[in-house]
Amino acid sequence: MTQSSYPLIAFIGGGNMASAIIGGLLRAGRPAESLLVVEPYAPQRDRLAVEFAQLPVLAAADASLARAALVVWAVKPQLFAEAAAACASHVDQALQLSVMAGVRVGAIARASGAERVVRSMPNTPALIGQGIAGLYANTAVSADDRVLVEQVLAPTGRTLWVEQESDLDAVTALSGSGPAYFFYVVEAMSAAGQQMGLSEAQSRELALATCAGAAALALQSGESPTLLRERVTSKGGTTHAAISSLQADGVGAAVQRAVLAAQQRARELGDEFGS
Numbered sequence: 001m002t003q004s005s006y007p008l009i010a011f012i013g014g015g016n017m018a019s020a021i022i023g024g025l026l027r028a029g030r031p032a033e034s035l036l037v038v039e040p041y042a043p044q045r046d047r048l049a050v051e052f053a054q055l056p057v058l059a060a061a062d063a064s065l066a067r068a069a070l071v072v073w074a075v076k077p078q079l080f081a082e083a084a085a086a087c088a089s090h091v092d093q094a095l096q097l098s099v100m101a102g103v104r105v106g107a108i109a110r111a112s113g114a115e116r117v118v119r120s121m122p123n124t125p126a127l128i129g130q131g132i133a134g135l136y137a138n139t140a141v142s143a144d145d146r147v148l149v150e151q152v153l154a155p156t157g158r159t160l161w162v163e164q165e166s167d168l169d170a171v172t173a174l175s176g177s178g179p180a181y182f183f184y185v186v187e188a189m190s191a192a193g194q195q196m197g198l199s200e201a202q203s204r205e206l207a208l209a210t211c212a213g214a215a216a217l218a219l220q221s222g223e224s225p226t227l228l229r230e231r232v233t234s235k236g237g238t239t240h241a242a243i244s245s246l247q248a249d250g251v252g253a254a255v256q257r258a259v260l261a262a263q264q265r266a267r268e269l270g271d272e273f274g275s
Ligand SMILES: NC(=O)C1=CN([C@@H]2O[C@H](COP(=O)(O)OP(=O)(O)OC[C@H]3O[C@@H](n4cnc5c(N)ncnc54)[C@H](OP(=O)(O)O)[C@@H]3O)[C@@H](O)[C@H]2O)C=CC1
Pocket: 012, 013, 014, 015, 016, 017, 018, 038, 039, 040, 041, 044, 074, 075, 076, 077, 079, 082, 083, 084, 086, 099, 100, 101, 121, 122, 123, 124, 176
């Protein structure tokens, strides 16, 4: 593909999520000139310049945005209305792709003036190409649009389309926020390691290698987590003592309540911005 044959992709907001997608696209061989970022915060523009040489970055929206075939909304939900007001007149013909939590396709279409909107919910492992993103498209989005979105997100990891927009709240709660639950467990395991006399570095290495290995085993074997757990749990052994303690403390139910609390917050965010 020649450089000029790449459709221009404009990012509104150049923070963590935008950087994860931009990094993936550049690693996949896309020329930096086929991307454009609007980022009003000067220190963040400096960071982008250091991380991604040749990446065109604007301090404010201007008419050059009108060349974009795809516009990626990567600002905090609370800043969307302000950002959209500055960009809408330039981006209303483009396909819109949002990574913002909660803001619904109807609200994005209204604020951007565009018809074709895809909402996605990525997660931070996207930074190393190991993310998973839920996707939802409104009815104006074509099959070709879907392919473009999949190509843009492919370097960040996997994608999974959902049929109902409300399912994105569940995706947000499970995989969007999910890395934080995992880190919370690793923090607790590491703290226990230190309580037992291991160093902080030893505890963290043991906890992380164990979790990474367990996830890889579950993915590669395709076996159910329940079966895999039972295989670790010898009768009358150490794992049985630990799992019994977790059950007595209601940890499984607490994790489920936590995920549902995240889903409820995603719904509330959606309600704040309208349908
Ligand atoms: N972090 C995560 O795990 C996930 C985040 N998301 C979603 O991704 C989105 C971005 O999150 P994240 O990357 O973490 O946030 P960041 O704060 O890192 O990035 C947002 C960027 O947008 C900039 N910005 C603010 N206002 C404007 C504007 N008017 N025009 C253009 N740019 C603007 C911000 O600048 P400034 O710093 O000056 O405000 C900031 O650099 C959020 O909507 C979030 O819901 C989705 C999935 C996971």
